[in-house]
Amino acid sequence: MARITEAAGLTGWVRNQSGTVRLVLEGPVEVVDRFMKRLESELPPRASLEGVHVLSREFVKPSQVSEMFTILDSASDRSMRISIPADLAICPQCMKEVLSPSSRFYRYPFTTCTDCGPRYTVVETMPYDRERTALRDFPLCSKCMEEYTDPGNRRFHAESIACPVCGPELAWRGQEGNLISAEDPLEEARKAISEGAVVAVKGLGGFLLVADASNREVLKKLRKRKNRPAKPFAVMASNLSVLKKQCLVSAEEEELLSSPEAPIVVLRTADNPSLPLDLLAPGLNNLGVMLPTTPLHLLLAESTGDDSTGSFDFLLMTSGNRGGEPVCTSNEEALTRLKGIADFFLLHNRRINLRNDDSLAVVNHSGVQIWRRARGYAPNAVSLSFPLKKTVLAMGAELKNTICLGFDNEAVLSPHTGDLETPEALDGLEQVVKNFPEYFGKAPDTIVTDLHPDMHSTRLGMRLAAELGVPLLQVQHHYAHALAIMCEHRLKEAVALVFDGTGLGTDGTIWGGELLHVRETEWTRLGTLAPxxxxxxxxxxxxxxxxxxxxxxxxxxxxxxxxxxxxxxxxxxxxxxxxxxxxxxxxxxxxxxx
Ligand SMILES: [Zn+2]
Ligand SMILES: [Zn+2]
Structure with missing residues (x-):
């Protein structure tokens, strides 16, 4: 904002105010008007303008006009709207710097800028400023400070800026969690992967298990250790050209893979691929693939510097967890829970405050369909066509749980929490249920749960409603599915076919394939599949x-x-x-x- 305001020749100030930007412009009327008209087109690529509210216009004497444009400290005003930015995949410019020997970010796995890097996963409290993120552990060196404070620099106020001098660093540990002294942990990790090891890597929003996707033996070993005989694994392709030899990639899929959200995209496999698909995705003719989403991912694939290990076209990247449990986020957790699965650990000291898995998407006849909404997408809000009178916290279901906080015209979905079958998963749910309302400065005044009394999310919701002394609303599972789709597509009435295996019905039996007639506040069950x-x-x-x-x-x-x-x-x-x-x-x- 400062950069484009100064370029327009205006003075004044700007401040982050709990998710909104407050801007005071000072200058000749016609210059201010021209600036306002062009504001949207002048914004950097990752910024989007939701709306502009002009609060006041005042005429001042030229002598009262400020001499320069200033950035004021963020104001934490809970009455204002807050939005937590989503994590963004590495941008092309940072990618270039990470691979360029002359850059000070050469081979640095935590390079970020205003267009890319961690956001949601490093947030501690709002508003989003460096001092309220995990990056506060790393005071800026003079060079980073220079870039951070220079309005003309592309890292101007990049809250997660870091460099090899001042930022987070990697550490290399063995199977037992023992620290192995290594001059270059990255090189050690790449060497181990090339020799058939499974390496647990601390990623952006959680741990990953990484291995050479072309090595049949390591794939077999990992399936056995993870007790995962047939579920497909996702892989990371080092770039689009190697990917196109293995999978069919449409223009829309290519765009999705290369987007800042950069989800895992499920692609049709090409004829005669060289990857061992029988082990990666047994019995399927498609494969979940992503491109490098962080500098660390990129540097694991690419051979750089004096590294004698060649580049990997494909790395297997699967979630760092035991079957059914959520993905590990802290070093200590990973060293305990992934013991026996990983041969080595590539750790770092940038804390992950909130778990965020890789998103999973597919492009089908109706466009992009998101199967798992997490990194890149969450916690972006879904805007509602009607304002909510209350702040509603919806607890989600038992499997593939996600919670939702609704207020004003927004429904904010948490990243996918996973199946609530383990104590670790329940801890994850409790954490997000506590953090979400806090971050948004919205205390729930209604709790919504599923009708099923045995779901862990229902039980937690009931407890919460009692603790907070707020009403509890229980919604039938299939009806909730229909309503969610209706909200997304802004429908007021629908005949909905809802196919979902096990939702408790209003008659006490388990419903499944249901035909419902839904209006805004009432609904009827028109039919169901034969029992x-x-x-x-x-x-x-x-x-x-x-x-x-x-x-x-x-x-x-x-x-x-x-x-x-x-x-x-x-x-x-x-x-x-x-x-x-x-x-x-x-x-x-x-x-x-x-
Ligand atoms: Zn960048
Ligand atoms: Zn630095």
């Missing part, structure tokens, strides 16, 4: 053969030896399920689509 019996309850979800067999029995059909063989079911299992089915022992009835 099916699931012997063994959740066991039938993990073993789809049970579901098929139970449907045979429901229709009065027998399951012969041929079917038994094709479904890989033993006679012993069949007998057990049959007894359960006939006596309705531990059987659920479901209306789910599948």
């Amino acid at each position: 099916a019996i699931l012997p063994g309850g959740d066991a039938a979800v993990l073993r789809p053969a049970i579901q098929l067999i139970a449907r045979f029995w429901q229709q009065g059909l027998a399951v012969d030896k041929r079917w038994q063989r094709r479904l890989g079911v033993t006679s012993e299992e069949l007998r057990l399920w049959k007894t359960q089915f006939e006596r309705r022992i531990n059987c659920y009835t479901t209306h789910a689509a599948g």
Whole structure:
């Protein structure tokens, strides 16, 4: 703001005020007017203008006009609107500097600027300023200070600015967490990866497990250690040209991969790819791929300096967790929880305050569809077509949990918290439930949960409502899905087909494939899929053969030896399920689509 204001020949001041920018312009009327007209087009690429409110216009004598333009300290005024910026992938200019031997940011894994770098993940309190982020641990050196305070510099007020002299640094540790003295931890990590090691790397919003994606042995080893026999792994391609040899990439997919949000994009694989797809994505003809999103990611792939290890075209990058648990964020946590999975640890000392996984997206006939909304997207708000009268905290469901804080015209979704099946995941939920309202300076006056009393998010919501003394609203699962889509597409009425396996219905049974008629505040269930019996309850979800067999029995059909063989079911299992089915022992009835 200071840069473009000064360029226009205006004076005055600017200040961050809890998520808004307050600007006082001083100068001739026509210059101010011209500036206001051109403001939007003058903004840097990552800035967007949501709206301008002119608070007042005053005429002053030329002698009262300030001589220069100043940036005032941020004001923390809780009554003003706050927005927490999302983390952004490394920009092309920083990428160039990181790879250029003459730059002071050469090979520096924490290079950032005003257009890229960590935001949400390093925030401690609002407003977003360096002193209220994890970067406050690193006082700026004179060169960084110069760039930070120079309105003409592209790192002017880049809150996460850091360099090899003053910023965070890497550390290299062994399997047992033992510190290994290394002149260049990056080089050690690349060497270990090339030799078939699994390296736990502290990334932007959490730990990653990194390995050579072309090495069959390490892929097998990692699947075994993570107890993940078949779920697909995501990979990082070092650049678009190597990626295009393995996957089909449309123009829209290319744009998405290279965007500042830079999600993992699910791509169709090309004919005869050289990557071991049978181990990366068994049984699939697509692969989740991202491009380097931070300088560290880039430097892990590219061979730089005197490093004798060649460049990696593809690195496997999977979340640094044990099955079902959330991704580790602190060094201590990773050293304990990833012990036995990782052969080495590449750590750093920039704290991750809030977990944020890689986002996952796909481009289909209707455009970009986000499957996991996290890094790059969260916590950007979804704007509502109507103002909310209250501040509402919605707790989300049990699986793939995300919370939502609604106030004014905004619905702010947290990054994906994950499945709430482990104590670690619950801790993660409790943390975000506490932090979100605090950051936005909005105390919830209504709590919303799912109708299902056994979901961890429901229980936490009930406790919270009681603690805060605010009303609790419980919403049926499928109805909530329909409402969310209606909000997104600004519909006031809809006939909605909602296919979701296990939402508790208003009649106490488990609903699944539902046809609903929804108006703003009322809804009716028009129809549902014919009920099916699931012997063994959740066991039938993990073993789809049970579901098929139970449907045979429901229709009065027998399951012969041929079917038994094709479904890989033993006679012993069949007998057990049959007894359960006939006596309705531990059987659920479901209306789910599948
Ligand atoms: Zn940058
Ligand atoms: Zn510095």
